[in-house]
Structure formats: structure tokens, C-alpha cells
Amino acid sequence: MLRAKITLVVIAAAALAMTLAAALSYRGVSDVVAEQFDRALDERAVTAVALLGVDRTPPVRPDTTEQVLSAAGAVRPLDPARAALPVPESALAVARGARASAREDITVDGAEYGVLTAALPGGGAVMVAQHYAGAERIDHAFLWRVPWTTVAATALSALLSWLALDRILRPVRRLARVTRDITTTQDLSTPLPPAGRDEIGQLTRSFTSMLAALRRSRDQQQRLVQDASHELRTPLTSVRGSAELLQRGRGRLAPEDEEQILTTLVTEAAALDTLVRELVDLATDRSTEEEPAEVDLPAAAEDAAHRHRQRTGRAITVTTRGPVPVRARPRAVRRCVDNLLSNALKFSPEDTAVTVHVEGARLFVRDRGPGIPPGERAAVFDRFYRGPRTQAVPGSGLGLAIVHDLVSADDGTVFAAAAPDGGAEVGFDLPPHSPTGR
Template identity: 40%
Template sequence: MSAPTAVRGAVRASRQRFDQISLRGRIGVLAALVAGLMVVLVSVAAFVTVRVNIMDSLDSNLLQRAYAAAKSDLVDPQQLATLPPEAFGAGDIRLALVAANSTFISAEGQASAPPLGAREVAVAAGNEDYSVRTADLEDHPYRVVAVQAGHGQALVIAQRLDATQQVFTKLGVSLPIVGGVGVVLAAIAGVAVARAALRPVDRLTDAAERVAATGDMRPIPVDGTDELARLTHSFNEMLGALAASREQQRRLVADAGHELRTPLTSMRTNLELLAAASRPGAPALPESERLEILDDVAAQVAELSTLVGDLVELARDDAPAVVHEPVELTDVIERALERARRRAGDVEFVPTLVPWTLLGDATALERAVLNLLDNAAKWSPAGGKVRVQMRPIDDWSVVVEVADAGPGIAAEDLPHVFDRFYRAATSRTMPGSGLGLAIVRQVAVRHGGAVWAGRAPEGGALLALRLPGRSAHG
């Protein structure tokens, strides 16, 4: 296995182990990592800042002493040789007078000479105004400064850095300890904050588990206005929509069962009557009655077929994908008119159509228009006319109006004619399932349109279907 592959495998395994940790644990780990990174950065910055400030202060102090000594009589070699380092206020000071030829004189002789090098000789030769550096002597670090002390010589002062190095060492030890404590506290605080912050998520989880286990769709109490509160609001809205969908399905099943019961009961009665008449020794049914019963059974089968087809249509999602393909609405209405004329008897349809194109489902649109036409034909008197008119409202929407000359719709029934299984009192003896106009509304909503009902100028009902789109010539 190559090294990159091994690295990728290790990273993938680490990621999988991290994903197995709880969300609270992950937040705590991330908080600890962030805190650790910040502690490292702050510790490094603090250490560097303190070290630079201490060294700057030490350099400034040594340079002040060196300049003060260079301006005094101490630069005389005879006097310098007889002065101890304590004369400069510290026992860890070493002092020397360096000449441009690299010779030097120091107090108490060679043994007390400071670290000397090219930098100090350069100052004595006048190539540099002063020098500052760190050097080791006898296994001890020294801070060495050199300033010009007359022509061709430089005064060198060196101070041991043992005490300063101890300060740096203590600082380097204490900062990581304090940082480690900070990382632990940050991890604990991260877990505590995560527990408090994720409490609404726990409520959402409990609610989802409750819905899955019991079907109880009570909303969750919401506190605050933050993102989690918005998530809870959205979850409550989802619960409300789910409850409404369940109630809608329940009503659909109940209403469908009620509508199916009547034709099934009638069909069973007729079939039992036919079966009883066919038994040996049973009185024979007159041919006219037998044909009437068979016609009744055929009509009930047709009614059941229509009802089942309508139920299948309504069982689809209420809001499937709207955009399918370009549809010429004029062609859709003409096909629906052909089908409606074949079963409308002597009712006449008078269309007024305009070119119109929209994106949608041609089959569903044809079904919706056909339902409007069938409804108008059912309520039209013998030899009546049904007006079918396309009327553009603006450049982006058109209304398809279907008006008949029948008795019209009562005012109290107008708001409900597009409801599922709704049938006005005057229509309960008429054939139909009460689903045709509900399908019209469903198709309209799926295509971004709307439906409404009113009274037509012809005196009957006016049913309108509004759809989006554009003129075919636009």
C-alpha cells in the first residue's frame, strides 16, 4: 500500500470514528480543539512578547550604563584595571575596553573579561555605533553590549542571563499548564453549552419519535426566536400539514366508502334477484324485468368504474410536479369537445377559442375540461347550448368559461361545488360521484391556476378555469 493511500485510509477511519461520537461530544471536542489552538497562539504570543520586552529592557539598561561609563573617567586603562564589577551596581557584570586591533583591558585581568568578538572590534574601529548580542562564556549566557569610548576603542559590558533565562523557563512551563487547564474547561463548557443549545433538538427528536410510534401530532412548544425556534416552527407546520393530509385521506376514504356502498348494495340486490330467479323451481322473471335489471346492473358497473377512476385521480399527490411539456390548450379543449359531443345527446357546444400555450400535463387538462363540459351537458335542457369560451385576462393568464342554460347553482352551494363528494340537494338523484369538479380544482392548482363558480348570463351555471401561460402568437 502506498503512503498516500495509507494516509487517506487513516483519515477516513478517523472521520468515521469522529462521526460515531454524539453531537454533544463532537461539539465538546471541537471546543477543546479550538481552545487548544487559541491557547497555543496566545501562549506563543505572550512568551514572545514578554521575552522581547525583557530583552529590550535589559539592552536599554546595559546601553545606558555603557554610555554613562564611556563618558566618565573609567575609560582610562589604568583606572579600569583597578575597578571591580561591583562598581557598576551588579556582581554579574563583566567589563572590558577593546581596541581596534582586538586587544583589550578588563577589570581584574583576563579572568573577568566579557565575551569578545568581531562585533565589538567593529565598534572600536568605528564601523558601528554600538552592538548588542548574546554570547556564551564558561557555559553561561551573557548579554553583551559595546559602545564607542573614544578614538579606536570601545567599552564592552556583559551581564549574565541566568536569572532572565529562569524567568523564561518558568514562563514556558506555566503557560502550557494554564493552557491545558483552559482546554479542559473549554471542553466542559462546550459540552454544557451543547447540552443547553441542543435541548430544542432533543424536543424535536422526541416529537418525531412520538409521531412515528403513536401518530400523535401535537405541536411542540416554542421558546425564543433563534434558528432552533424557527426550526421548531417549521416542524410544527410540517406536523400540521401532515395532520391535515391524514384527515383529508380519512375523509376521502370515508366519503369513498359511502359513495361505493350505494351502487354496490343495489348491484348485489339485483344480482341476488337474478340468481334467485335462475334456481330450479323458482318463478321465472318476465323478460322485460330481467332486461331492466341487467340494464340497471350495467349502469351500476359504469357508475362504479367512473367512481373508481375519479378516486384514482384524486388519490394522486395534491401538488405533483407542475411543469411537464408545452401544451396547446386549444387542442386540449377541442379533443375534450369531441368526447363530450359523443355522449351529450342533443346538447350543443358553442366554442370560442384563442391560441394559448402553457407548460403542463395535457391528459390532466383534458380530463378537467371534459368534466366541466359533462357537468354543463348534464344540467342543460334538451336542445340547450353550452358556451365554451377562452378569454385572456392578461398576457400571462387565460380563463376557460363553461356556461349552460340549466337551473344554475344555488347561492349556498356556490362555495362548495368543487369540494370532494359534495352534491347539492337538487343533484342527489342525478348520476355522478361528486368528484368531477374536485378533479377540476386539483388540476387547476397543480398548474398554478384556480377555479370558481357563478351564474351565467344564459341563466344557468358558469364554471371558470383560470390557467397560466401565454398566447401562442405572443
């Protein structure tokens, strides 16, 4: 569960942070305690030297003991009730005048003392010993409290993070619940929870956009299936009727009637083959597997014009004015130019020429046909659209729809307009190619 995983991460981070803080604090506290211990020992030694200089002894303290050390090494405790301290070599050196002071740690009956030996003005030295029990007590108290404080702080962090994550992840749980419902019911119209301004809101808006795209895709697929079934029904009905006529009149039809029926079968079969091929191309768009690259529009136009001249024997010219390279899928661009030329040749009279114009990042084909009324210029790119003037012209009504889909996939736009001297201009604009990409 995401909530539990994040809580564990928070607990681990809090425990690590508090452990590091405790370790650094312990080191700082130890340094401060040691500094205070040394300062107290120095102050006690200064006091003892001053009092001994006026033949007085310092007041007795439970954690310290003092003794006078002669140059010969004789020891005289200032408190007769306390045992004499062992004398290290450094303390003897101070008593003999070889050193001004000495600092040592000694152990007496298992207890550790810090000893400071200071020289006396009249000769000899005074040894001041302070028990480490107070410093050790502070150290032990700190070490005992740190684990409990860390555990308590970690538990509090876990509780607060658990409660906070419940509120933070609530929109995610709502989104997950709605998406499960959509997966179960397949109802893409189910509304998603309201989107906030944070990252979860961005995720919700992304899901909303994805659902909208899926709804559009499903609607387009359903329309494609419905339109395709309608368009397929006409050539299939013609093929079936012609075949049944041949079957019933086998051997009894005049040769010219039989030839006409066979011609109808071949024509309708070819139309059916073209329709099926265009439907497959429109539904799958195999060109999307191709990566966009720099495309030379004049070269693409010349190549398409050459192929259509050889195929149809028609006059096709190519003109250019300030062409620029465009960024698109090369095979998709060739398919678009082929479809535009096929469409123009289909609507132009046999004795007229068709012209391909390339201007900058724009390519359009000009025909000499009946033209396109203003109200139909956007509709000609719809699937299966056949205007009133073109009902009798053979075709599937998918050529320009394929152009629209291919150009849109490359961030381009399509257009249809009236030619200045009659006919129509149909083409597309593509984004110019940039050496650094889009």
C-alpha cells in the same frame, strides 16, 4: 449525543484559538525581551565609556562584566575578580579604530553573553558583556505558564459550554420527547412545546404545521373512505340485486325483463368503474409527479372541446379574450377542462350548446342547465356532493372535487357562478406564467 458533539467542537475551537494566541504572544514577548536586552546593553556601554573618560569605573553588576581592550589587543578587566572575556575580531577592529562599535554573542564556560564593543575617545575600546540568564528566565517562565493557562482555559470553556448547551438544547430535547410520544401513540393531536423566536422555535413551528397537515390529511382520508364506502354501496347493491334476480329467474324471465336487468347491470358496472377510477385519481393524484410548465389555455380548451365533440356529437364552442400563458401541470389542466366539460354536458339539454371561455388566466365552462343556487356554489367542489336538483342525474360527485384538488395544487382557485342567460359558469383561475419562474 448532540450536546457532547457541540462541546467537543467548542473545546477544539477554544484550544486552537488559545494556542494561536499563545504562539503569537510568545513571539511578541520574545521581541520585547530582546529589545529591552539590547537597550540595556547600549545604556551600559554608554555609561562605561562616559565613566572611563573621567578615569572612573562603572559600578559592578552581577549580570554584566566589562573590560578595556587596547589597540594592540591587550585586555584589562574593570573588575579584577572576573575572568577576561574572549576577544572577537570585530572587537579588535573597534579598538584599532576601524569600526565605531560591534555587537557579538559569545559563550564563556557554557554561559551565553551578549557583547557590545564601543570605541573609547582616547583610543582602544570597552567591551560590555551582559548575561542572557535574565532573558532566558523570562522565556522559560512564559513557556511554562502557557500550557497550564491553555489547559485551564480550555477546561473552563468546556464547563461553560456544557452548562450553556444544556439550557440551549433543552427545547430540542422536549421536542424530541414529544415527537417520540406521537410516533408511539399515533396521536397527532398531542401539543408540541411552546415555540420561541430562535431557530429551535422555527423548527417547532415547522413541526406544528407538519402535524396540522398530517391531521388534515388523515381526516380527509377517513372522510374519503367513509364517503367512498357509502357511494360504492349503492351501485354494488344494484349489481348484486340484479344478478340475484337473474339467478333466481333463470329461464323463466321474459326477454324484455331480462334485457332490462342486463342493461341495469351494464349501467351500474360502468358507473362503478367510473367511480373507482375517480376515487383512485383523487386519492393518488398522479399528476403531482408532473413538473409545472407554461400552459396555453386556449389550446387546452380547443383540444378538450374537439375530443368531446367527437365523443358526444354535442355542440361545443371556445371563445377567448386576452388570454395569457399560465404556470401549471399540463396533464392536470387537461383533466380539469375535461371534467368541466363532462359536468356541463351532463346538466345541459341535448339540443343546447356548451361554451368554453378563456379570459386572461381564467377558464370557465358555461352550460344551459338548471344552474347552481348561491348556497351550493362552494359545496359543489366537495367530494360526493349531490345537490337536491341533481340527485337523479348519474355521476359520482367527484368530477369537480378533482378539479378543485388539481387546481389548488398549482396555486389556483376554483369558482362557480350563475350564467347571465341561465345555467351555470364553473371554472378556475391559475397563476400567470413568468419567464423567471414563480
